[in-house]
Amino acid sequence: MSSNFNLDDSIRKIEDFPHKGILYYDITSILTNPEAFSWCIDQMVEYYKDKKIDAVAAVESRGFIFSAPFAKAMQIPLILVRKAGKLPGVTLKKSYQLEYGKAEVEIHQSDVPQGKNVLLVDDLLATGGTMGAAVELLTMGGANVKHIFGIIGLPFLKYADKLPGIEIKTLIEYESENVGS
Numbered sequence: 011m012s013s014n015f016n017l018d019d020s021i022r023k024i025e026d027f028p029h030k031g032i033l034y035y036d037i038t039s040i041l042t043n044p045e046a047f048s049w050c051i052d053q054m055v056e057y058y059k060d061k062k063i064d065a066v067a068a069v070e071s072r073g074f075i076f077s078a079p080f081a082k083a084m085q086i087p088l089i090l091v092r093k094a095g096k097l098p099g100v101t102l103k104k105s106y107q108l109e110y111g112k113a114e115v116e117i118h119q120s121d122v123p124q125g126k127n128v129l130l131v132d133d134l135l136a137t138g139g140t141m142g143a144a145v146e147l148l149t150m151g152g153a154n155v156k157h158i159f160g161i162i163g164l165p166f167l168k169y170a171d172k173l174p175g176i177e178i179k180t181l182i183e184y185e186s187e188n189v190g191s
């Protein structure tokens with residue numbers, strides 16, 4: 011599939027959601043477009059297929075959607091990082107700050123592959139708070155996180171600052187909260 015697919019056309023932008031002043035980048039419009047969704051997964055596989063990734067981890071909820079077909083295509087384990095209170099087993103837990111609020115994530119301690127290279131996946135990287143918390147959980151559990159992937163990056167919210175020493179790949183970046191910029 012072509013590497014110059016116009017992904018921007020498949021991302022709905024909604025002003026003032028969930029709060030005034032936030033421009034929300036909605037990935038449901040990628041999911042209803044099979045060509046766009048396939049293109050995203052194909053790009054992930056193409057980019058990571060030779061990078062010695064042992065497992066993929068993703069954050070609830072939108073990260074799950076992109077990580078599952080990737081894990082299937084790569085034939086590697088998928089580790090779920092869930093919002094607090096949803097996992098039944100022994101967990102590691104971490105709270106963090108979002109662009110528009112506060113949250114807490116958890117991981118099953120026994121799901122973390124010891125000494126293995128785990129790719130972390132989410133739909134969107136903004137302040138990096140979510141990914142930062144997930145990196146801490148996986149590292150605490152004994153894995154190595156050297157790669158992070160997001161479909162969308164908002165670099166003006168400085169996610170890279172919270173993820174030092176990690177190679178970050180995104181498929182599209184937006185430079186400000188202004189629609190059409």
Ligand SMILES: O=P(O)(O)OC[C@H]1O[C@H](OP(=O)(O)OP(=O)(O)O)[C@H](O)[C@@H]1O
Binds near residue numbers: 070133135139140
């Ligand atoms: O880089 P950050 O500032 O941490 O923001 C990015 C996170 O925010 C969104 O998730 P949200 O917590 O809204 O949950 P959802 O996926 O369940 O909608 C998005 O899916 C990322 O996980």
Ligand SMILES: Nc1ncnc2[nH]cnc12
Binds near residue numbers: 109
């Ligand atoms: N601007 C944004 N759009 C969609 N999801 C987000 N998560 C954090 N910031 C976001």
